[in-house]
Amino acid sequence: xxxxxxxxxxxxxxxxxxxxxxxxxxxxxxxxxxxxxxxxxxxxxxxxxxxxxxxxxxxxxxxxxxxxxxxxxxxxxxxxxxxxxxxxxxxxxxxxxxxxxxxxxxxxxxxxxxxxxxxxxxxxxxxxxxxxxxxxxxxxxxxxxxxxxxxxxxxx
Amino acid sequence: xxxxxxxxxxxxxxxxxxxxxxxxxxxxxxxxxxxxxxxxxxxxxxxxxxxxxxxxxxxxxxxxxxxxxxxxxxxxxxxxxxxxxxxxxxxxxxxxxxxxxxxxxxxxxxxxxxxxxxxxxxxxxxxxxxxxxxxxxxxxxxxxxxxxxxxxxxxx
DNA sequence: GACAGAGTGTTATAAAGTAACACCCATGTC
DNA sequence: GACATGGGTGTTACTTTATAACACTCTGTC
Numbered sequence: 001x002x003x004x005x006x007x008x009x010x011x012x013x014x015x016x017x018x019x020x021x022x023x024x025x026x027x028x029x030x031x032x033x034x035x036x037x038x039x040x041x042x043x044x045x046x047x048x049x050x051x052x053x054x055x056x057x058x059x060x061x062x063x064x065x066x067x068x069x070x071x072x073x074x075x076x077x078x079x080x081x082x083x084x085x086x087x088x089x090x091x092x093x094x095x096x097x098x099x100x101x102x103x104x105x106x107x108x109x110x111x112x113x114x115x116x117x118x119x120x121x122x123x124x125x126x127x128x129x130x131x132x133x134x135x136x137x138x139x140x141x142x143x144x145x146x147x148x149x150x151x152x153x154x155x156x
Numbered sequence: 157x158x159x160x161x162x163x164x165x166x167x168x169x170x171x172x173x174x175x176x177x178x179x180x181x182x183x184x185x186x187x188x189x190x191x192x193x194x195x196x197x198x199x200x201x202x203x204x205x206x207x208x209x210x211x212x213x214x215x216x217x218x219x220x221x222x223x224x225x226x227x228x229x230x231x232x233x234x235x236x237x238x239x240x241x242x243x244x245x246x247x248x249x250x251x252x253x254x255x256x257x258x259x260x261x262x263x264x265x266x267x268x269x270x271x272x273x274x275x276x277x278x279x280x281x282x283x284x285x286x287x288x289x290x291x292x293x294x295x296x297x298x299x300x301x302x303x304x305x306x307x308x309x310x311x312x
Numbered sequence: 313g314a315c316a317g318a319g320t321g322t323t324a325t326a327a328a329g330t331a332a333c334a335c336c337c338a339t340g341t342c
Numbered sequence: 343g344a345c346a347t348g349g350g351t352g353t354t355a356c357t358t359t360a361t362a363a364c365a366c367t368c369t370g371t372c
Contacts, residue, residue, distance in 0.1 A: 028369095030319070050358070065322065070360065075319095086243040087297055089328095089359065106291045119285035122278070126300060129275035134305030135262045141243055143297040144282060149290030186350070206327070221353065226329065231350095245328065245359095 011041045014093050018081050021098055027079055035060070036072035037093070040082050046090030046107075046114045049073060085114055087143045092116070102140045108148035110155065115148065167197045170249050174237050177254055183235055191216070192228035193249070196238050202246030202263075202270045205229060241270055243299045248272070258296045264304035266311070271304065 018037055022029040029037075039052045049069050056064045073091055076082035082091050083103045092114050094103075101118040108114075122142060130137045147155070174193055178185040185193075195208045205225050212220045229247055232238035238247050239259040248270050250259075257274040264270075278298060286293045303311070 028318075032320075048359080065320095066360070067322090067362090068320070071320080086299070104285070106286060106289065108291075109294065115289065115291070117285060117289065119281065121281040122285050125275065125277040125281040126298065129260070129273060129278050130262055130300055130302065133262065133271065133273065134308070135264075135271070135300070136303040136308055137300055138265065138302040139300070141297070141299040141301070142282065143242070144286055144291070144293055144295070145297070146286065146294040147292040152290070152292055184349080188351075204328080221351095222329070223331090223353090224351070227351080 007044075011038060014041050014081075017097055018079075021081070022079065025079070027075075032068070033072045033075055036069060037076055037081055040073075040076070040091050041093040044092075044114075045112045046085045046088050046092040048088075048090045052091075083116065085143060086141055087145070088114075102142070104140075104142040104144075106144050106146065106148065108151055109145055110147055110151035113148055163200075167194060170197050170237075173253060174235075177237070178235065181235070183231075188224070189228045189231055192225060193232055193237055196229075196232070196247050197249040200248075200270075201268045202241045202244050202248040204244075204246045208247075239272065241299060242297055243301070244270075258298070260296075260298040260300075262300050262302065262304065264307055265301055266303055266307035269304055 015034065015038060018029055018034070021027075035056070036052060039055045040047055042055070049066065052073075053064055053066060053069045056062060056069065073082060073084075077084055077091070080097045081094055083094050083105075084091055085105060085107065088107070092105075095116045096118065099118070102123060104117050104119060104122055106115045106117060123140065126140045126142075127137055171190065171194060174185055174190070177183075191212070192208060195211045196203055198211070205222065208229075209220055209222060209225045212218060212225065229238060229240075233240055233247070235253070237250055237253045239250050239261075240247050241261060241263065244263070248261075251272045252274065255274070258279060260273045260275060260278055262271045262273060279296070282296045282298075283293055
């Protein structure tokens with residue numbers, strides 16, 4: 001997530017994909033929900049619910065209540081359009097909505113970027129480990145803190 | 157974590173291990189910190205900071221402030237005596253303090269139990285996935301939601 | 313156009329976590 | 343013994359994150 005990428009384009013893409021997915025599923029991507037999704041995507045970094053709330057208030061002029069944002073986020077998470085990053089209490093746009101996947105993140109301590117990966121090896125290892133203990137997996141959460149490639153290079 | 161286990165004994169064990177570890181490291185396991193550790197262990201379930209705070213107030217009669225508990229927990233987490241479960245905002249005693257490990261949890265949605273595992277396959281898969289992307293791992297978090305063995309059997 | 317149900321607004325409140333600063337007390341030093 | 347030092351604790355106030363309860367509105371359906 002860097003200088004070399006057309007961010008406006010990638011927000012537009014995310015919205016288009018969301019429109020298509022919701023239409024297909026009969027889920028209602030209302031104006032508010034769409035707007036919240038757009039605000040989540042407004043950076044590639046995880047954003048807190050209250051940051052989004054502030055955007056709504058400032059950019060749109062309406063003083064929204066926290067619940068407004070939380071309900072929209074809940075919908076977006078259910079639809080797989082957004083992931084919640086537990087260790088940050090924050091939300092980030094899903095790079096591959098529609099695909100079945102669990103949400104694995106490499107969270108950089110330096111720049112705050114959260115790169116979503118969907119590593120089959122990690123997923124398989126978790127399922128195997130759980131199965132060995134008789135545990136039925138419903139929702140795996142993997143959030144790896146560390147330093148991303150570009151931050152390692154910078155700090156050197 | 158069930159009827160068949162001597163819980164009193166296992167709390168005492170945890171405290172003994174903590175004493176030994178801290179002595180060895182020159183870390184100060186003060187009365188307060190020791191007491192908080194004991195309260196974390198008072199069930200095998202993850203406990204919130206405020207639940208521990210309440211215990212302190214009720215059982216010990218002192219009306220402690222949140223910070224008191226948070227500071228003790230911070231110390232205990234640093235020493236690896238306690239893990240924080242991000243997705244629950246809660247803390248749980250570490251089953252194997254002293255050993256190097258990262259904290260992987262199988263969290264049962266039904267009974268609330270959080271079983272700590274240290275599966276080498278999962279750890280290795282995460283490191284491999286990160287390495288493939290140039291990411292330097294500092295602290296992996298794995299929290300798997302699902303149903304534990306005994307809850308699956310019960311619900312059947 | 314009346315109904316049902318989903319979505320949204322509003323107010324209040326709970327839960328989780330932190331900042332700033334004062335005090336205490338064990339330890340080592342002179 | 344007096345003293346400085348620094349880690350640990352207490353206290354007050356506050357911020358951030360999240361939810362409850364209830365009323366209202368919009369949208370599609372018959």
